[in-house]
Amino acid sequence: MTIISFAVALVGFVIFAPVLGCLLAGVDRIVSARLQGRVGPVLLQPYYDVRKLLAKENRSVNGYQEFYIVLSLAFAILSGVFFFAGGNFLLVLFVLTLSSLFFIIAAYSARSPYADAGAQREIIQIASYEPMTILLCVTFFMATNTFNVSEVFNRDLPLVATLPLVFAAFLFILTIKLRKSPFDLSYSHHAHQELVKGITTEMSGRTLALVEITHWYESILFMGWVALFFIWNTMLAIPVVIIAVLLIYFLEVFIDNTFARVKWQAMLFWSWTVTIICCLLNIIYLIVLGYLG
């Protein structure tokens, strides 16, 4: 990662990620509505929601909750910039984890029972997907001999060809990361749920708008991770990546609309089972491949 690639990624990600993320969220809501036999809102609905939230009265449960949310947003952006600059994948993960931690601290700072329960569930969600993200790094290194994301542009085959099972397991935890049903335990986007609004219960107005914007940045970052598996050293990769990302996002929306929320025990059990089995088999495959090649 050079200074120039960092600067380009910084400007590009900060400006374009929220625009794309907002559109993605709008498409999500329309597709969800259509899947339920409804018309659904307009494409720019998430944008109007955030504009409305920014115009609301500025009141907060305490003086520092918004500060934590700003930090959470800042680290999410930083993580995305490292990623799209082709930087170190480990760094991307650590910075992103920091972002999630600040989000949790913000929820805890309100000292409200619903926000607390939401924050606890968020921690369990992190515990569910974190092994997979670490193994993603490990297998990425085994396949490419580097942690640098930009390496995928030099490959003769897309990563998904060497890491098919890792990709499958990654899709599993992507549902948790995108806060989609059946794993939207800490906070659900649609309707209200048993925890009022879980981790965001005590956030309102401007703070909530920042949470939404963080979510836009994050979804683009995660779509970047999906793209990572489909890039190789030809121009053909461009349409393949676009189609793959759109299909995967549609799959997530589809899963969101067809599954009921599970209990945290089930989430933890299944995400660890799927992660360990898929990644272990894929690692064995990589080792065998190493001997043969």
Added chain:
Amino acid sequence: MSSTIKSPWLIHYDASSCNGCDIEVLACLTPLYDVERFGIINTGNPKHADIFLVTGSVNERNIGVLQQIYSQMLEPKVVIACGICACSGGVFRDCYNNLGGVDVAIPVDIYAPGCAVRPQAIIDAVVAGLGVLEEKRAAFAATGGKLAEKPVLASGLSSANKIVDGVSVRDAAFTKAREASKALASVTDRQEGANND
């Protein structure tokens, strides 16, 4: 036109409704009426909501809850009374525990009558509420984010207990309702007498 009226988020509270109006409120979310077309989301959280939908009438037990939810909502906000019970007490008006419509507890902006209120009427009321919401937002923005006037909600003392012309609002309402029902009863008596003849 600001974004405020393109994204009204609702919170629904069942004061002491017979559940008829609640079902109609939920019906608005179904594919047939699909209020999400207007960006409306049914949140369960007063801190996220812009529009407060109340069904059912107010009694001594829930008046505090109503005022609590109302005070937790951030400006600009709009209150809609859904169903005739929420507007005036409706058929439960004469009950010993009934204080009257929602406006005895909190300021109401839009009244949507009906027993039960039809989903179309609810959607109409919300759309009318959006006009009020926009006015309030403009007024709110003009004050630079400070509240022009804050409604005073005395705890434990509802405006139903307010004394006007030496009689409390509630007693006056009760007397009126009782007279009306007496008049109605005499009409029915006459009709029944006619039927017996």
